[in-house]
Each structure stands twice: as structure tokens, then as C-alpha cells.
Amino acid sequence: MIQITKICCIGAGYVGGPTMAMIAKKCPHIKVTVVDLNEQRIAAWNDPDVENIPVYEPGLSDVVAEARGRNLFFSTDVESAIDDAQMIFISVNTPTKTYGAGKGQAADLKWIELCARQIARVAKDNKIIVEKSTLPVRTASAIKDILIHTGNGSQFQILSNPEFLAEGTAVEDLDAPDRVLIGGDSTVEGQAAIQALVDVYANWIPRERILTTNVWSSELSKLTANAFLAQRVSSINSLTELCEKTEADINEVAKAIGTDSRIGPKFLKASVGFGGSCFQKDILNLVYIARSYGLQEVADYWEQVIIMNDHQKKRFANQMIKELYNTVNGKKISFLGWAFKKDTNDTRESAAIYVADHLLHEQANIAVYDPKVSADQIYFDLDYLATRSSEENKKGVKIISDPYEACKGAHAIAVLTEWDEFKTYDWKKIYDSMLKPAKIFDGRNLLNADELRSIGFLVQTIGTKA
Ligand code: NAD
Ligand code: UGA
Helix, strand or coil: CCCCCEEEEECCCCCHHHHHHHHHHHCCCCEEEEECCCHHHHHHHCCCCHHHCCCCCCCHHHHHHHHECCCEEEECCHHHHHHHCCEEEECCCCCECCCCCCCCCCECCHHHHHHHHHHHHHCCCCEEEEECCCCCCCHHHHHHHHHHHHCCCCCEEEEECCCCCCCCCHHHHHHCCCCEEEECCCCHHHHHHHHHHHHHHCCCCCHHHEEEECHHHHHHHHHHHHHHHHHHHHHHHHHHHHHHHHCCCHHHHHHHHHCCCCCCCCCCCCCCCCCCCCHHHHHHHHHHHHHHCCCHHHHHHHHHHHHHHHHHHHHHHHHHHHHCCCCCCCCEEEEECCCCCCCCCCCCCCHHHHHHHHHHHCCCEEEEECCCCCHHHHHHHHHHHCCCCHHHHHHHEEECCCHHHHHCCCCEEEECCCCHHHHHCCHHHHHHHCCCCCEEEECCCCCCHHHHHHHCCEEEECCCCC
């Protein structure tokens, strides 16, 4: 029986930080060290003011405050942490490749391989390696190859333990997950490694919620879970366009189908399109894997989820242009929200970025307000697209820290994130400060359209006829 008392996690991002903070909180007898190459990020995790940690998640600062310095540590000394730990989680980024074979689809496993090589070089005793990052099915065999062929004779067990937390609800999801999934080898050593990780989670998660499988099922289940979730969003979004033509209301349709217990009510919220760092990348990865095995129909089937999502973002921007008399040139358009969903400061793949880019092509002037996203991040997101110069982005987009200021003098408002605070605004005051006719394009189905209409706004809510 292996009793784990020392854990290391490589990668202090949106997954590594919160998951390790929760393990440390629930398991005071385990020393948890989270390491990262990014010095700034580690410094932020160690900031004496816990409100300055680099990931915004409701409740996370309390969890970190409880465990940090007791049995939770953040460090840039990757080698010492690897050397010291019995169990090493790999929680580094696995973005879509931007070069070479598989460009635009395959997962870039460069950082995973670097971790494996570093572990092999540093490890002096046997270790359990846990894939926490989302990885293509069969990655564990590549990691094992590297560890065996470049190591110093230590023995390694590779487990797959994908993370299912959603941003914005990470603390709740980690505290009471629907399930924890652990995949490992069927050998005696593999089963002992699985048991060691089961025992860590069993400190707070009921055993019946801890599922164990073989490594490949676990790896593939993570991609599949994200593909199914994203598919639901694309499915409901595909019908918003039909609703707008036929006067069916997408909220009523979602409710009507969601009450069927076989379908269920979750993930049926129509939107301007899903964002986030994972849905698109994981489906593209699934598509790539299917194609690489010659499974064209399987690949085409899942690719359609992305095609529909891209269509939705473009459609939303085009509809704004159309409703603003086919020109937005020189017009002020206010964006409420930039994050890819509420309660997070993460903007990766946020629909807002693509809607802004589309409107900037048409020479609109955009004013953005988001309660948690910094101006630097917004400009970074736009510059990253490389569709225009940084100066042009700065000229076309202003970041305003007050929502009323952001909307003042605007021709239209686009609601792009479902932040709760937007519902509490004095909409009459906003209406009075805007150019008329004042229009609202609600890409999140967030605001009460009837109330806004009674004030005088022209409202287009996604999935309902204007
Ligand atoms: P992230 O970019 O926020 O964090 C990754 C961190 O790893 C970065 O800080 C980076 O500096 C660090 N890193 C990269 N290579 C390193 C190395 N060799 N040594 C030390 N540090 C290194 O990414 P994330 O959002 O935390 O996602 C991590 C993985 O988890 C991805 O595979 C993602 O698909 C998966 N995932 C993410 C979420 C989510 O909600 N963000 C949820 C489930 C799964
Ligand atoms: C998603 C999954 O929900 C997590 O289980 C998974 O661990 C994670 O991806 C991951 O692998 O990274 P996340 O992207 O953080 O989590 O957030 P979601 O709540 O899934 O939302 C994703 C996007 O879909 C957001 O832009 C959201 O606004 C949108 N969405 C979601 C809708 O448009 N409608 C819905 O009904 C639900």
C-alpha cells in the first residue's frame, strides 16, 4: 500500500492552482507543492494579499488562505519539487498546435514532453505520474516511453486523472464533483498506484463517486465529455436562428425539451457561442485523432459542432451590423462583458473577441466594460489574433471601468457575458445617455427584454424574434 504524503503539481494555472488548493485543504497531512516556470504567476499565488491570486474563482481565495504556508506551497523550483514528491501531477497547458503537422487541430504536447523529460532526469526514486491535463488518447504511452528511455532506472506508474471542473464554479466542482475519474494499468503496480490516488480523493469524496478505468478510457472520456457538452450548446444555438425566423422562443423550446428527463435541463442556454480554453481545442483534437485513424465520418460529425459555433459568433456580429442600418463605421458600440462566461477572469476563446474583431473590420468604435478582465488582457486577446496592428486595436477599442460611462453616447450595447451585475443596472439612466434609437443585442439571454422595451430600447435577444 502506498501512502501519499508529498505531492507536486507542475503547472499553476486555472486547473493546477485550484485543484491542488482543494487537495491541500482537504488533506492537511499531505504536503502539496505547485510549481510553474512562470515567475510572475507563482509570485501572484504567493501574494500576501490572497485576493491577488492570479485565478479569479468565487471562494478560491478562502481555500488558498486556509492551506497556503501550512501544507500548500507555490514555487518556481520545479526540480526540487519533483525530487521530493511521491506523486506528480502534470497540469500544463495543451493548446491547439499552431505549426507543423496537425496545425489548427492536434494538441500541442510540447509542454507535456518537457515535463516528462524533466521528471525522468530528476527522479531518483519511484514515482506516480498523474496526467491532469487534457490529453489525446494514448498520450500515456508516449510519456511512459520517455520516462523509461531517458530515466535513471526509477519505476514510474502513469495514471490519467482528467479534471472536469468548470471555471466560475471551480471550488464547488472540486468540493463535490459528480465523479472523479482515474485510469491506470491493470498490473499489480498499476492497481496500487490507482489505489494511492483513490485514497487521496477519498479524504472528501464518497468512494462510489471515484470511478476507475483503464488509462485509454479515462483519456478518451475527458475529450468525449467536453465534446458532448459543447455539442449541446451548438445544438441549441443552431435552433436560435430558426426561432428568430419563426417566432418560436428558444427559452421556451429549451425548457420544453429540458423537462424530458432523458434530455435534462442543463447546458441548453442559447448564447452568442461557447468560448473557453477547452471546448474548441478538445473537439478539434478529437477530430484530428479520428482523422488520423481514417475515421472521416466520425471526424466530420464532431467538426460540425465547431462550425456551428463559429457561425453563431459571426451571425451575431452580422446581425448587429444589419440592425445598425448596415454600417457601424465610426459608431460607438458598448460591450458588456469580455470573459468567456461569468465569474471568471479567463478570456480564452471568448466569443467577445471574435465579435469585436468582426466589428472592427467594419470600423466600429468599441467600448468594453468587464468587471474582472483587465485592459491589458483585452488588448492582448485582440493583438493575438494578428488581424490588425496593436495601435489600431488601441484606437478602435477603449476599455472603460464604469459601465454607465461605457454605454454613454453609444448606438448599441452588446451583452457578451452573463455577469449578474448587468441585471441590476439602472437601465433608464443608460437609455437616456445613449444615441437614439438605442439598441441592445443580448447575446446571453440575460436581460428582461420586455422591461427594456418599455423604457424605449430596441432589443434583439438571441433566439427570439425582435
Ligand atoms: P494554464 O495555461 O492556465 O496553466 C498551465 C500552466 O503550466 C502555465 O502557468 C504554464 O506556465 C505552466 N507550464 C507549462 N509548461 C511547464 C513546465 N514545463 N514546467 C512548469 N510549468 C509549466 O492552463 P489550464 O487552464 O490550467 O489548463 C491546463 C490543462 O488542464 C489543459 O490540458 C486543459 O485542457 C486542462 N483543463 C482545463 C480546465 C479549465 O477550466 N481551464 C478544466 C479541465 C481541464
Ligand atoms: C468546460 C466543462 O464544463 C468542464 O467540465 C471542463 O472541465 C472544462 O470545460 C475544461 O475541460 O476546460 P468551462 O469551459 O470552464 O468548462 O465552462 P462551461 O460552463 O462549460 O462553459 C463553456 C462555454 O459554453 C462558455 O462560454 C459558456 O458561456 C457556454 N455555455 C455553456 C453556453 O453558451 N450555454 C450553456 O448552456 C452552457
